Amino acid sequence: MATIALWQPAPNEIVPATAKTPFAITDYALQLSKKDKQQIVAAFDSGHFEMGVTYLWGRTINALKKELSNVGVGLIGEMLGRTDVDEDDDINDILTEREAIRLAEELGVISSTDGMRLRHTYELITHFSQMDSDDGDLEKLNSHEALASLQTCVAGVLGRPKIEVATKFIEFRAALESKSISEDDPYVEMLKGSPYFFYKLTISVLMNAAKKNVGANLEHALANINTLVPALWDNLRHTERWQVGHAYAEAYADGKTTVVGGLKSALLKVKGFDFVPENLRSDTFVKAADAVIKAHEGLNNFYNEAAAVKALTRLGTTIPTPAFPACLSALLCVTLGNEYGVAWSAQAYAKSILDSITMERWAYYLNNVLPSDTRIFGKFSSQKPRANFVELVNAKNLSQVEFKNKTVQQLVEAAARSNESKLASIAAKMHEEYYGKLVKI
Missing domain, CATH: 1.20.120 (Four Helix Bundle (Hemerythrin (Met), subunit A))
Structure with a gap:
């Protein structure tokens, strides 16, 4: 069966080897x-x-x-x-x-x-x-x-006169917003057999389209939500399921009756109302987690992380489930650090929340979030984050989690054995499972 492949720009030779000054x-x-x-x-x-x-x-x-x-x-x-x-x-x-x-x-x-x-x-x-x-x-x-x-x-x-976003992406997005796709469309089967990245991208495009479009484009977007969300739902991870539920809650709060009707129809088809937040309190936690990420990935992160993590701790240690993936990902960024180390001033604040996380919630993150948390498993190409993950896994006894994802189980077990080379190899496998094998087009 044909699948959608991750596009890659052709290798560029803009700067020749002879240019050395x-x-x-x-x-x-x-x-x-x-x-x-x-x-x-x-x-x-x-x-x-x-x-x-x-x-x-x-x-x-x-x-x-x-x-x-x-x-x-x-x-x-x-x-x-x-x-x-x-x-x-x-x-x-x-x-x-x-x-x-x-x-x-x-x-x-x-x-x-x-x-x-x-x-x-x-x-x-x-x-x-x-x-x-x-x-x-x-x-x-x-x-x-x-x-x-x-x-x-x-x-x-x-070196490029203008960097252009791949044509395939433009076509991919336009198709989801400009025409209604039927359940028996070959594109649906192609999408279902594709790497997870395309599931995530499809949900992102559709939720954004439902939020911003009007008229015919909105009708197409809602029709495609009712076709593609049920087709993908069983294989969607919880981060994307919460994304659909949040879109419904946000549209309901804003009084967008047409959008509410379309999203409600899709959620009813998959019995997905468990993923609709009771209120938008989780937004406050998500924004605080975003601030932690911004500090971690910005300049002077070793100085700026502490204030951002402290602000997150002040919201309380009981993190709403819809915000849990974003919050734990942010806290792990701080705990694992980068190839130069960690922000020591932020560790106590991060630890205060991590210590409150139950084994059930760790299982939830490892099975349903980590497989598509590219920010975290991408860190395992660097030695210091790998070593910090090994320490975390053993401190929290995470190898005892009941695993549903075999690749994540192998990753955690490698960490439990302090086998960093194996850990890096499995992280590379997770990258391939998420994006698919890279092909040049």
């Missing part, structure tokens, strides 16, 4: 002005590598976010699980650098290799920006790291 590499940066190029080259030539790379990074991430905004800010919010985002929001306010890179990979704007290199560049910038001034005199970004960062930014982003 800052001047030669920036010459291929079509999105940089002449003045930008001159400033970057001058910073590199004078040995001010951190200043040059930081300036370069600002131009790179702004170009990436600008292109992502073309798919719709509201949809970006849905893909991030952000209930408070609409089309009028500024893309720079809702996307962290890491989120921008991840979404760019998912939507085929950049290749997975470019994504990996861009993340490394961002981590370098973050690392050196967080160093104490005394340490900074001894350890500085060197010329090789700076040149590699320059090549990464130009080859992955700035």
Whole structure:
């Protein structure tokens, strides 16, 4: 049976191997002005590598976010699980650098290799920006790291006259909003056999369409919700089920009777009203979790995380179920840290909530959320987050959870045995299960 494949941009050779100097590499940066190029080259030539790379990074991430905004800010919010985002929001306010890179990979704007290199560049910038001034005199970004960062930014982003979101994504989204798909449409069977990423993307597109569309486009969106939600429901994880239920609760609170009717019909078909929150109290927790993520993935995260996590703890340790996936994911980000370590000032606050989580709730997260929590299992490519996960699994005795997902069970058991290489290998398997095998088109 045919499936939908994750698209990837063709390998780019924008910067040839012969370009080895800052001047030669920036010459291929079509999105940089002449003045930008001159400033970057001058910073590199004078040995001010951190200043040059930081300036370069600002131009790179702004170009990436600008292109992502073309798919719709509201949809970006849905893909991030952000209930408070609409089309009028500024893309720079809702996307962290890491989120921008991840979404760019998912939507085929950049290749997975470019994504990996861009993340490394961002981590370098973050690392050196967080160093104490005394340490900074001894350890500085060197010329090789700076040149590699320059090549990464130009080859992955700035060397293209305009980065275009993959045509397949545009067609995918347009089909869900512009025509009604019947139950026997080959597209339905194709979607059902595709990697989980496309389930999540379909739900995000449809919920966003129900929220923002009117007239014929709204009718098509609601018709497709009633076709595709029942078709996918049995295989949807709880994060996406809560997303549908929240959309219903939000539409009901806003008095959108047409949307309420369409979503109610779909939820009745799947007996899905268990996933409709009784009220929107969970939004407060989700927003607090978003603030933790923003602090964790932003610059100076080791300084900024504590205040954000403390604010989450003040809401109470009884987290509403609809907000639980977002909150635990945020707390795990703080607990696992990144390849440079953790924010020690935030650990006690995070621990106070993690200690209150029951084994049943850990089972809920591990079985129903972690398999699609790319932010968390993506951390296991770095040694320190792996080691921290091993410590967490053993401290919480998570290997005793009743597992329903075999891959997650293998992941936790590898951690329980302190087998970090196996843990990294299984995390890579989870990536493939979520996205499917990458193919070039």
